[in-house]
Amino acid sequence: MAQQKLLLSAIHLCFVLSLIGCVHSTVQIHDAGALPANERVTLVTDSKDVTIERVDQKKVTTLRQLWDKKWDAEVQLEPGEHEIEAKYWNGPTFKQHIESRYLFSLKGAAGHTYQIRHRVSERSAKVWIEDATSGQRVGRVIASQNESVDEPAEVFDHSVYFTMTQPEESGWIIPNRNSGSINFGKQGSGIDETYAVYIQLVELPKLATRDDFIEYVKAGRGKDLDRNRFTIVRDDIAYYEEREDYCISYHSISEDKNAHKQSNNKDPMLLEMIGFFCRQPQNKNIGIVFDYSHRYYAGHQDEKLPEKARITFEKLKF
Secondary structure: HHHHHHHHHHHHHHHHHHOOOOOEEEEEOHHHOOOOHOOEEEEOOOOOOOOEEOOOOOOOOOOHHHHOOOOOEEEOOOOEEEEEEEEEEOOOOOOOOOOOEEEEEEEEOOOOOOEEEEEEEEOOEEEEEEEEOOOEEEEEEEEEEEEEOOOOOOOEEOOOEEEEOOOOOOOOOEEEOOOOOEEEEEEHHHHHHHHEEEEEEEEEOOOOHHHHHHHHHHHHHHOOOOOOOOOEEEEEEEEEEOOOOOOOEEEEEEEEEOOOOOOOOOOOEEEEEEEEEEEOOOOOOOOEEEEEEEEOOOOOOOHHHHHHHHHHHHOOEE
């Protein structure tokens, strides 16, 4: 009972202090508290809308979180490599609800303070880490959800097997990326119309010849198709000569009878996809799938889709 009263008193105190500016709650991870201040690594955020969720898979919890999920805690770490999970969330009261999650890898230097900063776009948020002294961006994004794409020619270097520069047109976001895949998405001109770019690493068997590679790609694409949902209208596949190793190009159009929509339109949509399946030149056991797709209603085909796909595919570097 005494512990319960103490906890309630502490929560009440923090609530009162919040009215006049509650101080940072400090969380110490591992044995950081045993180190002198000039030997610790300190993490802070630039807003109460940005939270530090986990460090090295250990959940970060403070007394303040018991009553307010939007908190401004300071986290202290030992120097060295750390994985940091951060989230932007503007709360349930906003008309446009935005939640973006990030997993960073950071090599923290002793005595340095790192600030997790953010910038909000229309439907997503860009979150990054800066060294508070130099102002330089540091760390690397391992994974993300609902990530903004709002900087010119940003290069996403999250895989040892490929890098990808963002598509040229505006309006893209990254719904999801991790160590093995990255996908971009954006709205089209119609309410249900969408564009997507999807890049994924796949493990390949031993394929001795180019023909073996083509047959493997054909078989795999056939297995992946949900025939209850999609009806194939067109499916062209050919060898692509412009890459260093084995590479296939394809152009397909399918009727999608169960497309995710914002409207109540019951008409089926068409999914047009221009893609490439290439073997990684330095590692013959790795394949890289690239799809550029457009989902639309009949009569709204994008005649420039092949050109857009080609230009975007050229941004993919092995």
